[in-house]
């Protein structure tokens with residue numbers, strides 16, 4: 001057991017800057033010199049669970065879509081299991097639950113992820129996706145969470161969601177849209193303003 | 203489900219504030235409302251796992267991984283260091299990604315319009331995984347300074363961008379490494395928005411320097427870590 005006493009100060013955060021494309025999202029931006037460790041396709045076709053798309057636009061404080069942001073997602077699989085040794089349950093699919101998307105390659109500067117809807121982890125939390133946002137002009141990354149509009153009962157019991165002031169909870173709920181193309185959850189992010197998305201001090 | 207230790211909190215006094223008067227892009231991009239405290243769950247203490255099998259030897263050698271018809275131009279260097287958590291424990295098997303400008307101060311990113319030459323033999327992106335003692339090591343070319351539009355005659359000090367995961371997404375870090383003695387650091391709003399910016403300045407090391415080959419720099423990185431050591435089985 002380590003003590004709670006801190007010994008070293010954390011290395012300071014810096015902005016990701018505008019030029020991360022070839023380093024962090026090379027394949028999405030058309031570079032072939034370096035493979036990508038993660039991208040927009042998180043779930044393979046045969047991954048069990050409901051296949052969904054998570055789509056959104058990041059707006060700055062003037063209401064303009066941010067074209068040079070990087071979004072990362074981290075989530076459990078459809079059974080609520082994380083692909084990580086701290087989660088003691090045995091996962092048996094190649095699903096990593098991690099994705100990355102830059103916002104410049106889409107004509108509307110949307111981020112899009114093809115994934116499966118996560119299951120509840122089993123600790124009283126509602127199904128959710130953790131989201132990390134980086135961009136030029138953001139000196140420390142921002143954490144938020146995506147909850148699902150069709151999980152009203154679970155959302156009402158979720159301790160994290162319930163810790164958020166009631167009038168701001170909506171900023172964390174992705175809207176389910178069904179069409180012949182499949183299930184899309186829409187999750188726009190507002191960095192500032194009346195609708196400013198809730199960001200967490202994780 | 204399993205037992206887990208929470209990570210220690212973000213050391214806010216070490217990190218720049220979201221809105222900084224000198225760095226203009228923060229004005230309409232940094233969150234303005236206070237962050238909501240979050241009691242960490244399994245979602246935050248877990249994160250993507252990448253091991254040695256995720257990287258090739260070429261990935262950490264930026265003097266080699268972009269070659270088309272010759273050697274990249276510029277000053278070769280070794281950048282190495284140890285990734286620790288704030289309790290002093292090495293962080294093994296964690297991914298370290300870097301990206302940087304070439305020796306002329308130009309990125310291969312298509313949005314970089316700086317009128318400085320691209321180097322056909324330099325890509326500028328790479329990655330490594332820390333060893334069991336938390337050490338990483340890159341070979342690369344020293345990046346040049348480049349101008350940016352923040353204010354008249356604004357130049358970024360030479361820097362290498364770093365991205366790290368640590369043991370869970372709570373320890374996620376994106377940062378930049380600077381070079382000792384760079385006269386642009388005191389003039390750079392991004393560096394100056396950063397408390398203890400000296401902790402982002404690498405040290406020159408003659409021990410790391412390789413004779414007849416490359417100068418050596420050491421850049422150690424401290425991430426958030428679990429408050430308690432995992433239990434032994």
Ligand SMILES: [Fe+3]
Nearest residue numbers: 017019361363
């Ligand atoms: Fe840069």
